[in-house]
Amino acid sequence: MNHSREEIANLIKDLEGKILVTTHKNPDGDAIGSSLGWHNFLKRLGKNVKIIYKDRVPFFFDFLPGIEEINVKEEITEEFDWVIITDVSELKRTGFEDIPAKKSIVIDHHITAEPFADYSIVEPEISSTCELSYEIMKLINPALIEYPVALPIYTGIVTDTGKFGYNNTSPTTHKIAAELIEKGIDPYVVTKNIFERNRIQKFKLLELVLKTLDFSIGNKVAHITLFKKFLEESGAYPEESEGFINYPRSIIGVEVAVFFKEIDENYWKVSLRSKGNVNVAEVAKRMGGGGHKMASGFETRGSLEEIKNKLFKELELAIESAEFERMDRLP
Numbered sequence: 254m255n256h257s258r259e260e261i262a263n264l265i266k267d268l269e270g271k272i273l274v275t276t277h278k279n280p281d282g283d284a285i286g287s288s289l290g291w292h293n294f295l296k297r298l299g300k301n302v303k304i305i306y307k308d309r310v311p312f313f314f315d316f317l318p319g320i321e322e323i324n325v326k327e328e329i330t331e332e333f334d335w336v337i338i339t340d341v342s343e344l345k346r347t348g349f350e351d352i353p354a355k356k357s358i359v360i361d362h363h364i365t366a367e368p369f370a371d372y373s374i375v376e377p378e379i380s381s382t383c384e385l386s387y388e389i390m391k392l393i394n395p396a397l398i399e400y401p402v403a404l405p406i407y408t409g410i411v412t413d414t415g416k417f418g419y420n421n422t423s424p425t426t427h428k429i430a431a432e433l434i435e436k437g438i439d440p441y442v443v444t445k446n447i448f449e450r451n452r453i454q455k456f457k458l459l460e461l462v463l464k465t466l467d468f469s470i471g472n473k474v475a476h477i478t479l480f481k482k483f484l485e486e487s488g489a490y491p492e493e494s495e496g497f498i499n500y501p502r503s504i505i506g507v508e509v510a511v512f513f514k515e516i517d518e519n520y521w522k523v524s525l526r527s528k529g530n531v532n533v534a535e536v537a538k539r540m541g542g543g544g545h546k547m548a549s550g551f552e553t554r555g556s557l558e559e560i561k562n563k564l565f566k567e568l569e570l571a572i573e574s575a576e577f578e579r580m581d582r583l584p
């Protein structure tokens with residue numbers, strides 16, 4: 254059941270015992286910003302809190318206060334009274350098979366969410382889990398949103414809105430950003446650390462990946478591929494491919510961009526990005542994943558050829574129905 258912001262705020266305010274905060278595997282800015290923001294906030298609330306992830310934190314988040322307190326573990330063995338899971342509503346996406354906590358709370362903004370938690374708040378319209386977290390923290394105690402809480406929250410909003418450029422950016426998003434800047438956040442600290450620290454290896458990887466650029470469905474779909482061997486060839490980290498998918502999406506005439514990433518032999522992570530007309534959340538859902546209308550993804554086993562065949566059929570249907578919808582809307 255989905256709870257209100259007030260209900261979640263009251264619940265968190267009165268939490269007792271050992272609290273764990275976690276998020277999804279391969280954590281991005283919103284995942285790290287929201288979970289670390291909550292960790293730092295709960296400490297200020299006087300709670301006993303730990304933060305554990307399945308996967309390590311990409312180096313460009315190392316400027317965030319409290320980042321050194323994040324534990325990376327294959328599995329969680331310690332028992333907790335509560336777990337707060339941010340930016341994800343499926344247990345499987347945390348990367349953990351089991352989280353030994355008596356009660357769970359999910360704070361998220363994904364439309365395909367089927368929350369498994371005891372208490373959850375999922376707001377698909379909001380820009381980011383960080384924006385939602387900020388609103389809930391404000392209800393608990395705005396004075397506790399100090400710099401170490403504000404910086405991760407601001408960071409997650411910046412990354413999940415594509416620097417306030419995607420259509421999930423609302424007037425409230427900007428108002429919250431303004432409040433965070435008033436609290437002492439320097440936007441350039443975030444920009445400099447996340448976007449101005451590229452390693453040359455990243456560009457070597459980009460070169461290899463862009464060479465795979467190909468088109469399908471009448472050039473409406475552009476796709477790129479990262480074979481595992483490219484990581485060895487370039488010396489890049491997997492997380493340095495973040496943002497590559499924006500290149501194929503930006504091409505004139507392209508409606509959907511696809512990024513195939515080889516995790517292991519016959520095991521692929523696929524990202525989808527739409528220019529706005531095609532709902533890629535639906536497509537990802539049918540492929541076993543989920544996400545937002547304009548950004549979604551899934552993981553799957555099989556050969557690249559098999560995955561492409563299945564996915565392109567789904568995309569063709571999604572593009573056709575999007576075109577029908579647009580024709581309906583014409584005067």
Ligand code: 5GP
Binds near residue numbers: 525550
């Ligand atoms: P990315 O392509 O950057 O990994 O993910 C973009 C968005 O797609 C994420 O914010 C998330 O909502 C969704 N997403 C990506 N991979 C998966 C997946 O394996 N399962 C689900 N349910 N959603 C995913």
Ligand code: MN
Binds near residue numbers: 340362
């Ligand atoms: Mn998010």
